[in-house]
Amino acid sequence: MRTEWLLTFAPIIGLGTNCLTHILCRKVLGLRTGPTLVCGFLLGLVIMAVAVAVNVPAAISTADLAGLWATLGLTYVALAFGFWAFLNLNMTSLRIRMLRELLHSEHGMSRAELFGRYSAEEFLRRRLARLERSGDLALVDGRYSLGSHKLLYVDRCMRILRAVIFAGTEHKQDG
Amino acid sequence: MTELLAGIGLLFLSFCAQLVFWRIFVPGRQIRALLGIFFLVPLVVFGVVQLTGAPIALAALSAAETARLAIFYGSCALTYIVLFSAIEEQSPTLAIISYVAEKSQCTGADLVARFGKGHELSHRIELLVRSEFVRHEGDRYRLAPPGDRLAKLFDAANRLFGIESGG
Numbered sequence: 001m002r003t004e005w006l007l008t009f010a011p012i013i014g015l016g017t018n019c020l021t022h023i024l025c026r027k028v029l030g031l032r033t034g035p036t037l038v039c040g041f042l043l044g045l046v047i048m049a050v051a052v053a054v055n056v057p058a059a060i061s062t063a064d065l066a067g068l069w070a071t072l073g074l075t076y077v078a079l080a081f082g083f084w085a086f087l088n089l090n091m092t093s094l095r096i097r098m099l100r101e102l103l104h105s106e107h108g109m110s111r112a113e114l115f116g117r118y119s120a121e122e123f124l125r126r127r128l129a130r131l132e133r134s135g136d137l138a139l140v141d142g143r144y145s146l147g148s149h150k151l152l153y154v155d156r157c158m159r160i161l162r163a164v165i166f167a168g169t170e171h172k173q174d175g
Numbered sequence: 176m177t178e179l180l181a182g183i184g185l186l187f188l189s190f191c192a193q194l195v196f197w198r199i200f201v202p203g204r205q206i207r208a209l210l211g212i213f214f215l216v217p218l219v220v221f222g223v224v225q226l227t228g229a230p231i232a233l234a235a236l237s238a239a240e241t242a243r244l245a246i247f248y249g250s251c252a253l254t255y256i257v258l259f260s261a262i263e264e265q266s267p268t269l270a271i272i273s274y275v276a277e278k279s280q281c282t283g284a285d286l287v288a289r290f291g292k293g294h295e296l297s298h299r300i301e302l303l304v305r306s307e308f309v310r311h312e313g314d315r316y317r318l319a320p321p322g323d324r325l326a327k328l329f330d331a332a333n334r335l336f337g338i339e340s341g342g
Contacts (some may be wrong), residue, residue, distance in 0.1 A: 004237070004239040005239050006239075006247065007239070008239045008240075008242045009246075011246065012246065012331060019336075023335065023336060023337070026337035027337050030252075035308070047189035063176050063293050066176070067176030067180075068176075068180070069241060071179040071182065072243075074179075074251070075246055075247045075250050075251075077249075078253070078254045081249065081254050082253050085254075085257040085258070087336060087338055088330050089329070090332060090333050090336075090338045091338055092266075094267065095228065095302065095308075096325075096326075096329050098300065098309075099303070099308060099318065099322055099325055099326035099329065100326050100330055100333075101249070102316060102317065102318045102322070102326065103326035103327065104332060105240070107314055107315070107317075108312065108316055108317035108318075109315060110314050110316040111297075111314070111316070114296070114300065114316065115293060120295075121287075122289075122295060123290070123293075123295065123296060124207055124286060124290050124291050127267060127268050127271055127290075128271070130268070137271075137275060142282060142283070143281065143282055144281055144282070144283070144286065145275065145276050145279065146272070146275055151268070151269060152271045152272055152273065152276050155273050158262055158265065158269065159265075161262045162262050162263075164194070164199055165193070165194065165262065166201070167244070168198055169198070169201050
């Protein structure tokens with residue numbers, strides 16, 4: 001009975017490890033965000049896999065064993081992705097940035113004040129710097145071109161999903 | 176294997192329920208509506224299974240297996256809901272990538288002309304007001320209670336996980 005529940009919570013144990021590793025890497029070791037995310041994900045995955053391997057029942061068919069690993073593995077990947085997306089929102093989301101600016105203002109902010117704290121130039125400069133750093137954009141002789149097609153494929157997937165979900169509605173289709 | 180197939184089936188049903196619902200009416204607060212749909216669909220399915228006494232494997236799951244199914248379904252549903260904010264509105268980063276791909280090559284001045292006018296910022300403020308995270312009082316914007324909770328959550332996460340302030 002106990003092993004069955006340990007199996008059930010293995011992905012959550014993996015996520016906990018992922019979060020703790022992130023805190024340790026950033027606060028104690030002072031690592032950069034990218035390597036920290038990779039370390040957290042991998043260590044969480046290993047801990048989850050060990051928890052599953054140790055507690056998996058001996059008398060289980062191959063199909064059920066495959067199903068169990070797939071369920072728990074996908075659950076961990078979904079939880080880890082959710083954690084990454086949560087952190088990523090803090091780093092890149094305009095809306096979260098505005099909410100946090102408003103949180104720290106005592107009497108709210110006017111549109112001009114919000115734009116003063118986070119201008120359109122800063123918005124563009126931060127994104128171009130991030131895209132250049134990640135190799136998604138290349139700057140050669142003062143001209144930008146695509147450094148990698150990875151994000152372009154992501155954008156196309158999002159466009160397809162947007163078209164499926166909002167087809168026949170008044171939602172703006174081109175984003 | 177039952178949990179995996181049942182989880183995938185429930186996710187598919189919830190997605191179909193969203194498609195049907197969105198065809199009838201696109202809610203103003205889409206994330207909240209999605210949370211409602213993804214919460215209610217499995218309850219309805221389990222209710223129907225219990226009421227009809229359908230002899231399907233779903234009814235024979237143990238407590239631990241049901242919890243495993245719930246965690247699998249919940250984590251995948253939340254992943255989709257997180258992704259949905261990028262589906263609902265094209266992210267500015269993807270818009271820049273798409274623009275550069277379309278032009279093949281462009282200068283910094285081209286990008287400033289296209290993205291440096293503050294339209295994205297204005298649009299995000301409008302979305303925050305429409306989602307009732309922010310109130311527009313006179314000429315000032317203030318956090319509404321849901322926006323205040325969300326801002327505090329992200330602020331706390333920023334300190335706990337040592338994330339650089341972004342935007």
